[in-house]
Amino acid sequence: MTQTRPEPxxxxxxGFLAATAAAGLGASQAQAQSPAPSAAPAASPPAPAPxxxxxxxxxxxxKDADALIVHSNQTIExxxxxxxxxxxxDESILYIRNNxxxxxxxxxxxxxxxxxxxxGVARPGTLTVADLKRLxxxxxxxxxxxxxxxxxxxxxxxxxxxxxxxxxxTVGAAGCVLWTGVPLKAVVEAMGGPAAEARxxxxxxxxxxxxxxxxxxxxxxxxxxxSTLDTVILAWAINGKPISLAHGGPLRMIVPGYxxxxxxxxxxxxxxTAEETDAKxxxxxxxxxxxxxxxxxxxxxxxxxxxRSWITAPLEGGRAGRSVVTGVAFGGVNxxxxxxVSTDGGATWRKADLVGPDLGRFAWxxxxxxxxxxxxxHVLASRATDSAGNVQPEETPVNGGGYSHNGxxxxxxxxxxx
Numbered sequence: 001m002t003q004t005r006p007e008p009x010x011x012x013x014x015g016f017l018a019a020t021a022a023a024g025l026g027a028s029q030a031q032a033q034s035p036a037p038s039a040a041p042a043a044s045p046p047a048p049a050p051x052x053x054x055x056x057x058x059x060x061x062x063k064d065a066d067a068l069i070v071h072s073n074q075t076i077e078x079x080x081x082x083x084x085x086x087x088x089x090d091e092s093i094l095y096i097r098n099n100x101x102x103x104x105x106x107x108x109x110x111x112x113x114x115x116x117x118x119x120g121v122a123r124p125g126t127l128t129v130a131d132l133k134r135l136x137x138x139x140x141x142x143x144x145x146x147x148x149x150x151x152x153x154x155x156x157x158x159x160x161x162x163x164x165x166x167x168x169x170t171v172g173a174a175g176c177v178l179w180t181g182v183p184l185k186a187v188v189e190a191m192g193g194p195a196a197e198a199r200x201x202x203x204x205x206x207x208x209x210x211x212x213x214x215x216x217x218x219x220x221x222x223x224x225x226x227s228t229l230d231t232v233i234l235a236w237a238i239n240g241k242p243i244s245l246a247h248g249g250p251l252r253m254i255v256p257g258y259x260x261x262x263x264x265x266x267x268x269x270x271x272x273t274a275e276e277t278d279a280k281x282x283x284x285x286x287x288x289x290x291x292x293x294x295x296x297x298x299x300x301x302x303x304x305x306x307x308r309s310w311i312t313a314p315l316e317g318g319r320a321g322r323s324v325v326t327g328v329a330f331g332g333v334n335x336x337x338x339x340x341v342s343t344d345g346g347a348t349w350r351k352a353d354l355v356g357p358d359l360g361r362f363a364w365x366x367x368x369x370x371x372x373x374x375x376x377x378h379v380l381a382s383r384a385t386d387s388a389g390n391v392q393p394e395e396t397p398v399n400g401g402g403y404s405h406n407g408x409x410x411x412x413x414x415x416x417x418x
Contacts, residue, residue: 054070055070056068056070056076057070057073059102059105059245059246060076060096060246062092062244063076063091063092063093063246064082064090064092064093067079067082067092067093068082068093068095069172071167071168071169072167074096074097074098074099074101075096075097075098075167075169075173076095076096076097077095077167077169077170077172077173078093078094078095078172078173078174078175079172080170080171080172080310080312080315081312081313081315082172083312083328084312084313085312085313085326085366087176087356087357087359087363087364087366088141088176088177088178088239089175089176089177090239091177091238091239091241091244091247093175094144094175094177094247095146095172095173095174095175096246096247097146097148097167097173097260098265099220099261099281100205100207100208100209100218100219100220101207101208102207102245102246102265102266103206103207103208103245103266104208105245107206107245107249107250107266108242108244108245108249108250111129111236111242111249111250111251112128112129112130112133113128113129113130114128114129114250114251115127115128115268116128116129116132116234116251116267116268116269116270117268117269117270117271118187118188118191118269118270118271119269119270119271119272120194120195120198120202120271120272120273121188121191121192121193121194121195121272122191122192122193122194122195123191123192124191125191127187129236129250129251132181132182132187132234132236132251133182133236135182135186135187135190136182136183136186136187137180137181137182138180138181138182138183138233139178139179139180140178140179140231140233140254140256140360140362141176141177141178141179141359141360141362141363142176142177142179142254142256142257142362142363143174143175143176143257143305143330143332143362143363143364144174144175144176144177144260144263145173145174145175145259145260145305146169146173146174146259146260146261147259147260147261147286147302147401147403147404148166148167148169148173148401148402148403149169149171149172149173149174149405150169150170150171150308150396150402150405150406150407150410150411151164151166151167151168151169151402151403151405152168152169152170152410153170153396153405153407153409153410153411154396154398154399154402154405155168155402156410157395157398158291158398162291162292164291164398164400164401164402165402166401166402170411171310171411173260176328176330176359176363176364177238177239178238178239178240178359179233179235179237179238179252179254180235180236180237180238180240181233181234181235181236181237181251181254182233182234183232183233184201184229184232184233184234184253184270185229185230185232187234187270188229188272194226194229194272195272197274198226198272198273198274199225199226199273199274199275200223200224200225200226200272200273200274200275200276201223201224201225201226201228201229201232201255201270201271201272201273202221202222202223202270202271202272202273202276202277203221203222203253203262203264203267203269203270204219204220204221204264204267204268204269204270204271205219205220205221205264205265205266205267205268206265206266206267206268207219207220207265207266216278216279216280217280218280219279219281220261220264220265220279220281221264221277221279221281221282222261222262222264222277222279222281222282223273223275223276223277223282224255224258224262224303225303226272228255228258229272231255231256231257231362232253232254232255232256233253233254233256234251234252234253234254234267234270235251235252235253235254236249236250236251236252247265248263248264248265248266248267249266250266251266251267252264252265252266252267253267253270256333256362257304257305257332257333257334257361257362258303258304258305258332258333259286259302259303259304259305259403259404261281261286261302262302262303276297276301282301283296283297284296284297285401286301286302286401286403287299287300287301287302287401288300288301288302288399288401288403288404289399289400289401290399290400291398291399291400292400293400295400295401302401302403302404304332304333305330305332305333305404306332306390306392306404306406307329307330307331307332307334307336307384307385307386307390307391307392307406308329308330308332308384308392308406309327309328309329309330309339309367309382309383309384309392309408310327310328310382310411311325311326311327311341311380311381311382311411311412311413312326312327312328313325313326313327314380314413314415315413316415317415317416317417317418318417318418319417319418320373320374320375320376320417320418321372321373322370322371322372323370323371323372323373324368324369324370324371325341325343325352325368325369325370325371325380325382326366326367326368327339327341327352327366327367327382328364328365328366328367329354329364329365329367329382329384330362330363330364330365330384331361331384331386331387331388331390332386333361333362334361334386334387334388334390335358335360335361335386335387336354336364336365336384336385336386336387337385337386337387337389338351338352338354338384338385339351339352339354339365339367339382339383339384339385340352340382340383340384340385341367341369341371341380341381341382341383342379342380342381342382342383343371343373343378343379343380344378344379345379345381345412346379346381346394346408346409346412349383350369350371351369352367352368352369352382353367353368353369354366354367355367355368361387367382373415373417374417375417375418376416376417377414377415377416378414378415378416378417379412379413379414379415380412380413380414380415381408381409381411381412381413382408383408392406392407392408393406393407393408394407394408394409395407395409395410396410
């Protein structure tokens with residue numbers, strides 16, 4: 001059963017690793033023009049509170065329960081206030097989304113011994129994590145985000161009788177983290193280069209398939225375009241520590257700028273393939289389809305993340321006067337070029353400053369705008385533009401899976417100040 005509770009107004013400030021990350025990572029920025037402002041109604045109402053919040057499941061009992069919303073054992077959301085003003089999201093508050101139950105803890109007992117098969121290359125074979133560590137090293141900051149992040153805002157717009165299945169995420173199925181591993185391109189080159197017919201990078205997860213189920217219906221296997229070979233990494237560390245079992249350790253395939261489902265956990269096989277996998281998670285789900293339609297291979301897959309932002313403070317009413325509106329913004333495969341903030345529900349917009357270190361085009365940027373807010377009602381919203389000129393829309397057209405929401409209206413914040 002899905003349960004949520006309203007986000008607290010207390011900010012938990014987390015600056016974990018932000019300073020050291022800046023020293024090791026470069027970035028690119030570009031400028032883009034903002035569209036004309038549009039007037040609009042108030043923000044969405046807060047979610048109703050259940051009588052009692054569920055406890056964290058055992059495999060993530062080490063996480064910060066106060067910073068999380070438990071929707072189910074496999075879907076756990078970061079509270080918006082927990083993002084605070086930290087650039088890097090600590091693993092202890094990072095969201096959880098599993099399509100299959102995690103493997104046993106024993107798979108991380110000897111991390112360097114974990115094997116991964118490499119296929120679709122001139123000299124296919126199996127390498128251990130220890131072998132991979134001898135082939136190259138890179139650290140990349142990326143936004144990890146569930147494809148359904150923001151689904152709640154679609155659901156709020158549905159007519160009677162319409163339905164989108166799935167977890168009603170708000171903005172908390174996302175985080176910005178540092179991945180350390182080997183570039184897949186270096187691995188492929190060490191094994192003789194791609195096969196001539198290669199058109200996709202296909203990663204297979206190591207989750208156990210429950211007895212009685214067809215493996216292709218349950219297994220996590222995703223294909224992304226071969227063009228990602230230049231950026232995909234096989235990662236063994238997150239934020240400078242070994243990746244926990246909960247987040248895909250001992251080895252995870254990271255596709256920077258792509259939605260979370262493409263970042264295969266417990267990766268045991270990476271193949272350069274001529275076709276997309278026919279596994280159900282690729283062929284029969286995570287497709288952009290219309291409301292009431294069934295997902296099919298002919299529909300666009302959920303791959304690149306769209307440009308997006310949201311406010312992280314202030315989130316609750318208080319006294320009128322001077323305040324600083326803060327938040328995060330990212331562009332998927334593109335860098336963030338700029339962010340605008342509105343305090344009147346989109347009627348007018350002002351340019352915010354991008355603050356803190358720039359960790360590269362796949363990471364999010366922090367933004368801030370000092371404002372004077374008088375007594376009464378205010379609706380705070382943010383609107384990001386990426387380096388390719390893509391601008392957050394006011395609303396995202398509804399789709400049948402509730403995927404890739406990036407409208408600025410839904411996550412806007414309504415305040416009443418005395």
